[in-house]
Amino acid sequence: MSLDDFDLFLMSMEDVKPLKHDTVKLKSTKQGPSLAQQEKRKAAECDLSVDENYLQSEYVELLDPHAVLSFKNEGVQAQVFKNLRLAKYQLDATLDLHGQPLQRARTTLLTFIDDCHKRNIRVVLVRHGIGIKNKFKPGILKSYTNKWLQEIPSVLAFHSALKHHGGNGATYVLLKKSDEKKHENREIHSKRS
Template sequence: MSFSAEELSFLQEMQDVKPLTPSDKVDLTGPSQLTLAQKLKRQAVEETLQQDSNYLSVERVDPLDPYDFLEYKKDGVQEGVYKKLRLGQYQIDEVLNLQMMKIEQARTLLFNTLMESHKRGIRTLLVRHGLGLKSKPFPALVKSYVNQWLRQIPEVLAFHSALKAHGGLAATYVLLRKSEQQRLANRERHQKR
């Protein structure tokens, strides 16, 4: 039998390797206590994974005027539902304050709060973003990003600037679609009729 140079090199390297026998024991459990460095590394990896699931873009935003109205409605949302949202007639189940936050903090908090609210069955939120008259690099920085981000989240059906009593142009009503549990409950309720 003739071997190539690579095969000969491999055989020479493997010459002193012995196969494992059933009596050979290997401890696969590892140390029972994680070191502080291992815990910190695991925490950093988990945070990175959480951030990776946040698909909201910070790359580019179309600047708004601080006094612009925010309004958006997905196709299929009934006019009556949207009108009720615009007029602040839905019960506000959650209030999220993003004022005076850095963009990355606002992005993370908005995304996490909306995802968690949707899971919990919350339908209507009030997001306080402020007017941002003195924000840098341009006025209404957070408000501009909120306008962009809310459009990127599939769970958001509609949003509209709030009434003066709830913060006016410095806040926005957000309507989330029903969770799967709410849909099933609705379906069962309507089938019983």
């Protein structure tokens, strides 16, 4: 004789006793928020005030959400820049900044670029979005990303991505060779001569 699932369930529940009541009394929360809740609230309010001050201290002209980002340092060859624009280089790392507050986005971007440069990663994709969900000020993160990338010394060039990589909501970034890699290349070329 074989037992089905229901019979097995009934057998396993034989010694279970029902509860005498099915209501739960909760403690009154009129005491106010706990210390941990107060600290979380303070931290959240602090984050908001920092972001507002940050926006006021660093003015950036807002770009159209669908604007193409394009920047090239002097010395970057036209063909190299064209290859970057056309995604002919392998993308070695990707960063997604969507939904981050500006100050955190800036720190994340700077850390990411610095780490990639140290590890000799040459081409990266930064996803910043176009910000069209923000009806009052679209393109904020995109506009700031455009400014920040131009200020980072290890960035040689950048350009808005092709559609399959995120279109105008993402940017290809070309980084300089690390000092270690430059030294390695000099040694290789000096041995050839």
